[in-house]
Amino acid sequence: MASFEEFKRANQQYAAGFDKGDLVTPPARKVAVVTCMDARLHPEAFLGLELGDAHVIRNAGGRVSEDAIRSLVISERLLGTEEIVVIHHTDCGMLTFSNEDLAAKIREDLGVDASGRDFLPFSDLEGGVREDVETIRASELIPDDIEVHGAVYDVKTGELREVV
Amino acid sequence: MASFEEFKRANQQYAAGFDKGDLVTPPARKVAVVTCMDARLHPEAFLGLELGDAHVIRNAGGRVSEDAIRSLVISERLLGTEEIVVIHHTDCGMLTFSNEDLAAKIREDLGVDASGRDFLPFSDLEGGVREDVETIRASELIPDDIEVHGAVYDVKTGELREVV
Numbered sequence: 641m642a643s644f645e646e647f648k649r650a651n652q653q654y655a656a657g658f659d660k661g662d663l664v665t666p667p668a669r670k671v672a673v674v675t676c677m678d679a680r681l682h683p684e685a686f687l688g689l690e691l692g693d694a695h696v697i698r699n700a701g702g703r704v705s706e707d708a709i710r711s712l713v714i715s716e717r718l719l720g721t722e723e724i725v726v727i728h729h730t731d732c733g734m735l736t737f738s739n740e741d742l743a744a745k746i747r748e749d750l751g752v753d754a755s756g757r758d759f760l761p762f763s764d765l766e767g768g769v770r771e772d773v774e775t776i777r778a779s780e781l782i783p784d785d786i787e788v789h790g791a792v793y794d795v796k797t798g799e800l801r802e803v804v
Numbered sequence: 805m806a807s808f809e810e811f812k813r814a815n816q817q818y819a820a821g822f823d824k825g826d827l828v829t830p831p832a833r834k835v836a837v838v839t840c841m842d843a844r845l846h847p848e849a850f851l852g853l854e855l856g857d858a859h860v861i862r863n864a865g866g867r868v869s870e871d872a873i874r875s876l877v878i879s880e881r882l883l884g885t886e887e888i889v890v891i892h893h894t895d896c897g898m899l900t901f902s903n904e905d906l907a908a909k910i911r912e913d914l915g916v917d918a919s920g921r922d923f924l925p926f927s928d929l930e931g932g933v934r935e936d937v938e939t940i941r942a943s944e945l946i947p948d949d950i951e952v953h954g955a956v957y958d959v960k961t962g963e964l965r966e967v968v
Contacts, residue, residue, distance in 0.1 A: 644955075707871030
């Protein structure tokens with residue numbers, strides 16, 4: 641069965657027990673999290689988030705891409721968040737390839753030329769966190785009074801470790 | 805107390821009970837979800853996802869931005885996913901402003917000129933889902949054998965409704 645069919649079935653159970661329909665749009669804890677799409681990360685669970693608490697932005701690597709900046713600006717300017725936490729994780733797929741590797745795979749699989757595209761891989765776990773925190777701090781669209789933290793989540797132990 | 809301090813405290817409890825350290829990187833259910841950063845959405849909960857099941861990509865609106873395509877290509881080409889589900893939601897903040905509105909707010913708050921930037925707002929909930937599904941289907945980087953679905957999540961009822 642396709643996952644979407646399973647999702648619809650699982651959602652019927654969730655909706656049957658749902659009682660949080662009165663929450664407002666701005667996050668109650670005024671914080672936005674930027675983290676990886678990795679399937680082994682359930683940020684709400686490992687950060688203790690209740691429904692309505694925090695914006696959660698996720699992409700391959702948890703990178704502070706231009707699109708993450710777009711989301712953060714909307715989060716802060718329109719929805720009142722005042723703190724950002726960037727979380728990368730151990731055993732991340734983004735540590736295992738280069739842009740050239742992926743472009744070669746795309747050429748082989750799809751016959752498409754993706755050379756010159758930046759898929760934002762990184763070679764150093766803590767260095768990637770520091771780089772992304774620095775990108776936020778350097779952005780003219782993110783004011784200096786926004787608190788920014790960086791951390792690493794360990795997929796083997798479930799532990800969050802502060803980096804910056 | 806800053807949220808990051810609360811996160812570290814909550815995480816100690818999570819890690820103390822953590823027993824899923826043996827999961828592999830590729831998502832067990834071979835599916836990637838694209839959805840909104842909204843604090844009222846806990847996708848793992850409303851879709852019935854276990855740790856390790858699915859990639860979850862989130863940004864303001866759950867839009868299929870260039871960065872979402874980057875993440876989807878990595879998900880499919882390097883980590884074996886074969887299905888994509890795009891989920892927008894009712895009462896989305898992205899339905900409430902225009903690029904001009906946000907640029908004016910940024911100018912007022914930060915003194916920065918953000919005119920000309922596209923923050924990807926949309927005016928029609930189901931139309932936005934259809935547009936993002938179409939963007940995926942039209943991308944030369946996403947092959948035609950990837951199954952793509954679109955749905956709307958209702959923040960008042962917890963229900964997921966299929967759109968396309």
